[in-house]
Amino acid sequence: MNLYSFARAQQGMVLVICLIMLLLLTLSGLAAMRGSTLQEKMAGNSRDSEQAFLAAEAALRNGELFMTTAAAVASGAFDTTGTSGLYDVAESGVTTDWQSATANWRDSTALSEVAATPKYLVEKLPEVTNKGLSLEADQPLETMFIYRITASAVGKTTTSRAVLQSTFRR
Known part of the structure; x- marks a missing residue:
């Protein structure tokens, strides 16, 4: 066998090996x-849940701010059916x-970065006696009102x- 016939017999194998290598590189690129x-989707979902958390926190702060106003504790503002949250x-x-x-629910301040307006509701819990003060015989025990504020956002x-x-004490 001479050198020319050996080189001629090997020409087809180079093409097959190159095609296999190209296939492996393509599969690697697709993976x-x-x-x-997938990482891009995970980052988007993480950002979306962070936006929801921040909007809920803003609604919670609005609920606490509402509780500092006189209208919040006005006579008849709270009822068992939860009128107006x-x-x-x-x-x-x-x-x-x-x-x-x-x-x-009560609507909070509308935010532009979320799909819906954040909301909150306020629950007036039973009156609590503050036992941390003096227990002198002629002094009545101080009572306080506790409110639970729940905020929801998307x-x-x-x-x-x-x-x-x-929880909010007033």
């Missing part, structure tokens, strides 16, 4: 693109089911939802 797309749990003895579709899409609660 990298799929991973990149103000529930009197002390009178009814039943806590509010904030997951229920029939719950009454992110840029309605698929992410954040619910926060705080």
Whole structure:
């Protein structure tokens, strides 16, 4: 066998090996693109849930600000049906089911970065006696009112939802 016939017999194998290498590189590129797309979706979902959390926190602060006003504790503002998002749990003895579709919410300040206006509701809890003060015989014990504020908000899409609660003493 001479050198010319050996080189001629090997010409087809180079093409097959190159095609296999090209196929492997293509598969590697597709896997990298799929991973990149997944990471992009995860980053978007993380941002969406963060937006929902920030909007719920803003609604919670609006609820606390509302509780500092005189209108919040006006006579008849709280009732057992939760008209305008103000529930009197002390009178009814039943806590509010904030997951229920029939719950009454108060709208918070509208935000441009979320899909819906954040909301909050306020529950007036039973009166509490402050036992940390002096127990002198001629002094009555001080009582205080505790309120539970629940805020709910969605992110840029309605698929992410954040619910926060705080207690407020007045």
